[in-house]
Amino acid sequence: MIAPQDVFPQIADWVANLDDVFPGSWVKPYFAQWEVVHLLSLALIGGTTLLLNLRLIGFGLSDEPPSAVRRAVLPWLNLGVAGILVTGVLIGTSNPERLYTSEAFTAKMLGLAAALVLTYGVSLPAARAEGRLSRGAGLWAAVGLAIFGLSLGVFAVAKLVNPGLWHLVIAAALLVLFVTRRRMRIIYLLGLVGLMATQVAIHHVIYRPDDYANLDPANKAMIGIYLAWILAAAAIQIVRGGRDPGGGPAVKALAYAGILVWVVTAAAGRWIAFA
Numbered sequence: 001m002i003a004p005q006d007v008f009p010q011i012a013d014w015v016a017n018l019d020d021v022f023p024g025s026w027v028k029p030y031f032a033q034w035e036v037v038h039l040l041s042l043a044l045i046g047g048t049t050l051l052l053n054l055r056l057i058g059f060g061l062s063d064e065p066p067s068a069v070r071r072a073v074l075p076w077l078n079l080g081v082a083g084i085l086v087t088g089v090l091i092g093t094s095n096p097e098r099l100y101t102s103e104a105f106t107a108k109m110l111g112l113a114a115a116l117v118l119t120y121g122v123s124l125p126a127a128r129a130e131g132r133l134s135r136g137a138g139l140w141a142a143v144g145l146a147i148f149g150l151s152l153g154v155f156a157v158a159k160l161v162n163p164g165l166w167h168l169v170i171a172a173a174l175l176v177l178f179v180t181r182r183r184m185r186i187i188y189l190l191g192l193v194g195l196m197a198t199q200v201a202i203h204h205v206i207y208r209p210d211d212y213a214n215l216d217p218a219n220k221a222m223i224g225i226y227l228a229w230i231l232a233a234a235a236i237q238i239v240r241g242g243r244d245p246g247g248g249p250a251v252k253a254l255a256y257a258g259i260l261v262w263v264v265t266a267a268a269g270r271w272i273a274f275a
C-alpha cells in the first residue's frame with residue numbers, strides 16, 4: 001500500500017478532524033459546486049498545455065512563434081493551476097479520509113508535482129527560448145521525468161486503480177494520431193485498429209468475458225504492445241519533425257511528456273472515487 005496514511009501515519013488524528021473545522025466543514029455542503037470549479041480549472045490547464053506543447057512538437061498554432069504562444073496561454077494556465085490547487089485543497093479538507101487512504105491520491109500528487117516541474121521548468125522556458133532547451137531546463141526535465149516515473153509506478157501497482165492507466169494509453173494514442181501525417185498516419189491508425197480488434201477477440205472469442213484469470217495478464221500484455229506501437233510512432237514523428245519546427249527532438253519528446261503528465265494526474269484524480 002502506498003496511500004498517504006502509509007507514509008504519514010502520525011497525522012491520522014489531524015486528518016480525521018479536518019472536515020469538522022473550517023474550511024472543510026464550510027465546504028462540505030457545497031462539495032459538488034467546488035468540484036465543478038475544480039474541473040473547470042482542469043479544462044483551462046488542458047487547453048493551455050495542449051496549445052503550448054503541441055506548438056513545441058511542431059503542430060497546432062504553427063503560424064505563431066513558440067514564445068508568442070507561451071505569452072498568450074500563460075495567464076490562463078496560471079489561473080487554471082491556481083484554481084485547481086485552491087479548489088483541490090478545499091474539497092480535500094471536506095473529505096479528507098478518502099484522500100488519506102487513497103493510493104490514487106498518492107499517484108495524483110506525484111503527477112501534480114511532475115506536471116508543475118515539466119510545465120514551469122521545461123515547456124514554458126523552452127517556448128520562451130523558441131524551442132531551445134537550456135541547461136537549467138534540462139535539469140528540471142530530469143527531475144520532472146523522475147517524479148513522473150514514480151507517479152506511474154504507484155498508479156501501476158495500485159489495486160483497483162491501475163485500470164485508470166488506460167486513460168494514458170488512449171490519450172497518447174490520440175495525441176500521436178493527431179500529430180502524424182499522410183502515409184504514416186494511415187499505417188499507425190491501421191495498427192491501432194488491429195490492436196483494438198485483437199483485444200475484442202481476446203475478450204469475446206479467445207476467453208470468456210468473465211475469465212479474469214486469463215484476461216488480466218492478457219490485458220497487461222496488450223497495454224505493453226499498445227505503448228510500444230504508440231512510442232514507436234511518436235519517436236518517428238519526433239525525429240522527422242512536424243510541419244513547422246517546434247523544438248529539437250529532446251524538446252519535442254518533453255512536450256509529449258508535458259501533455260501526458262497532466263492526463264495521468266487527472267486520471268488518478270478521477271480514480272480516487274473508484275478505489
Ligand code: HEM
Pocket residue numbers: 035038039042045084085087088089091092095098099112262265266267269270271272273
Ligand atoms: C492540491 C491538489 C489537489 C487536491 C487536494 C485535489 C483533491 C481532489 C478531491 C478531494 C477530489 C474528489 C475525489 C473524490 O471524492 O472522488 C478530486 C477529484 C478530481 N481531481 Fe483533484 N485535487 C488536486 C489537484 C488536481 C489536479 C492538478 C488535477 C488534474 C490535473 C485534478 C483532477 C481531478 C479530477 C479529474 C477529479 C475527479 C472529478 C470527478 O469526476 O469526480 N485534481 N480532487
